[in-house]
Amino acid sequence: QxxxxxxxxxxxxxxxxxxxxxxxxxxxxxxxxxxxxxxxxxxxxxxxxxxxxxxxxxxxxTPDSVTENKIRLGLNTKTLGQAIHYEESVPSTQKIAHDLAGSGAVEGTLVIADEQTAGRGRLMREWHSSSGNGIWMSLIMKPHLPPQKAPQFTLITAVAVVQAIEEVTGMHPQIKWPNDILIDGKKVTGILTELQAESDKINSIIIGIGMNVNHSIDHFPDEIRQIATSLAIEKGARLSRAKLVQTVLEKMESLYSLYMKEGFIPIKLLWESYAVSIGKRIRARTINGTIEGTALGITEEGVLKIEDGEGTIHRIYSADIEVNI
Ligand code: BTX
The missing domain is CATH 1.10.10.10 (Winged helix-like DNA-binding domain superfamily/Winged helix DNA-binding domain)
Structure with missing residues (x-):
């Protein structure tokens, strides 16, 4: 090898x-x-x-694949994606990445599959991951940070994904807090950040990225046809999945190093420049209830701030967001 x-x-x-x-x-x-x-x-x-x-x-x-050889050919990073674990079909790359992270995988290890049979989103929701047209990957990061910082990685990743899509396709996606990447209001990428940690330190962050690349609309099941899209549908042309993976890894590597040197502020500014919801009226469904109001922005910790009709400012740690209500 x-x-x-x-x-x-x-x-x-x-x-x-x-x-x-x-x-x-x-x-x-x-x-x-x-x-x-x-x-x-x-x-x-x-x-x-x-x-x-x-x-x-x-x-x-080269073939239109996301195999180890294909991702490595032309990859321009120092650590991210330098170790690659590819499989044709797996239940979920998150599961494999968790196992590898727990058994000594190095930082930057990439787990990637052509197909997932049990891909998942947040709260164990289903993530549709058919073969041959998407990017289904999990990246293992090992920052020396306390666990409270982990949610910031969702936002770092969102910025990396937006920049990669911009560079490869020339299109301008937007971010819907915290983890959706949208084109024309439809979801093209989802991000799932999970953690292996002790009370005071992170052991590994497992960042799952699911990107719809070469799907046509009938590749999607009925339930998500209204809300999902792919880069190919929006662009009207097929794209190289491997090139996109490489560019995501390259953007992620430079944002990660910026973040470790200068903290979250520069990331926050980039993130807000791509955010769809800032300044708009939104509805946030949290496990404790629904809040409606104007999205003010994110805090330095990456927490969403919403101002309701009475002028009260709510800090949202986790929710599903509806924009344009
Ligand atoms: P989420 O919980 O924010 O979004 C899940 C919701 O998105 C689903 O309930 C459904 O409505 C919709 N959805 C499902 N599949 C798709 C799709 N292909 N395109 C657009 N919308 C869809 C988002 O969670 C986080 C997804 C992370 C997926 C990656 S793939 C690699 C890694 N492995 C794994 O099992 N998950 C991650």
């Missing part, structure tokens, strides 16, 4: 130029026969490699 990693790394850096079998063997520290075997494996996975005598190999096309 480490040979494969080095090979993919070399192809990433070669930018479509030929790499000779000899050069590859030296980079990967193995024989040319071993290189040839790995090239065959890549071909089986759907990579198209051109082989030219005296020149060597180059990648001329």
């Amino acid at each position: 480490s040979i494969r990693k080095k090979l993919i790394q070399a192809f990433s850096e070669s930018n479509g130029e030929f790499l000779s079998g000899q050069a590859l063997a030296e980079i990967a520290g193995c024989s040319r026969t071993a290189i040839w075997k790995h090239i065959e494996e890549l071909r089986k996975e759907g990579f198209k490699l051109e082989a030219v005598r005296k020149k060597g190999y180059r990648i001329i096309d």
Whole structure:
């Protein structure tokens, strides 16, 4: 596997130029026969490699997949996504990430699947995760922080997702507090942040991201057709899921380092610039009841502030939000 990693790394850096079998063997520290075997494996996975005598190999096309090799090819991060755990079909990537996090996975470990058979949202709601068209991933983070900071990671992630979608598609999604990414009012991405912690410190944060990428409307079950959309539906063109994953990881890595250096304020400002609800009348359904009023913004902790008709300001830690009421 480490040979494969080095090979993919070399192809990433070669930018479509030929790499000779000899050069590859030296980079990967193995024989040319071993290189040839790995090239065959890549071909089986759907990579198209051109082989030219005296020149060597180059990648001329890649499959539309989210496999480990595909995500690694061209990934530009230091830690996030440097360890990748891919499976074709799983019940939920969150479950796998929880298990890996508890058994020593390094920070930045990415768990990703082509399909989830039991994908979930908050409060054990269902998350529809069909095969071949979405991004279903969980990222393991290990910040040295107290557990109260964990909800901020939902907001950091939301900013990273918005920036990635902007960069890859040119579209401008909005964030609905705390965890929905919307295009034209419809949900294109959901974020689920979960925690493994002791009373005073975080052991791992498991950040689940579900992004609808190449769905057409009939890929969605009836119950969510009115509320869900995909990037392809909005853009009118298919997109590379792997490119989106890479860009999310890259944005996330730089926001995370900004956050660890300068705290939440710069993230809060970015977040508010993308938020759909600020200044609008909203309805927040919490487990303690429903509050209606004007969304004022978020606090430095990432808590939503709503001012009701009497001028009372409510701090909302967790809720479902309706905008445009
Ligand atoms: P949420 O609780 O905010 O949203 C769940 C609600 O969203 C559902 O009740 C349904 O109405 C709607 N919904 C379900 N599937 C979709 C979809 N594909 N697109 C749009 N709307 C949908 C949001 O929770 C958090 C979702 C995180 C999903 C990721 S995927 C990778 C990881 N693994 C896993 O099991 N969950 C996370």
